[in-house]
Amino acid sequence: MANEPTGWAWFCAQSSRDVRIAAHRAGVVAQVRALELIGMTRSAAVVTVAADRKIGIATIWGWLRLVNGVGPDLRAQLVELCPRPRRRCADKKITGGADSRFRFKPSAE
Numbered sequence: 001m002a003n004e005p006t007g008w009a010w011f012c013a014q015s016s017r018d019v020r021i022a023a024h025r026a027g028v029v030a031q032v033r034a035l036e037l038i039g040m041t042r043s044a045a046v047v048t049v050a051a052d053r054k055i056g057i058a059t060i061w062g063w064l065r066l067v068n069g070v071g072p073d074l075r076a077q078l079v080e081l082c083p084r085p086r087r088r089c090a091d092k093k094i095t096g097g098a099d100s101r102f103r104f105k106p107s108a109e
Contacts, residue, residue: 011079022082025063026074028053029081032060 011019028049035045050057066080
């Protein structure tokens with residue numbers, strides 16, 4: 001793990017799909033900040049952008065939390081807004097049945 005690229009080097013190694021997603025998220029964050037600059041409260045700006053872009057309010061708040069404290073550097077914001085790979089639980093499998101929806105059992109594989 002010590003040899004894994006971080007920051008901008010990590011971002012540049014991501015798929016074009018993930019880079020596009022990060023750019024879209026950065027655009028939403030920039031739109032919220034632009035509305036704040038013209039006098040809107042952050043809450044009102046988030047609601048306005050959510051309605052305009054048809055995105056969940058909580059989703060936008062989550063993106064704002066990701067870039068909180070990052071500063072105005074777009075590259076740093078893109079790194080933070082880029083989707084992260086999900087960890088997979090290869091050694092666990094969900095068992096069937098309505099009552100056991102959330103019970104896990106080790107796989108025999």
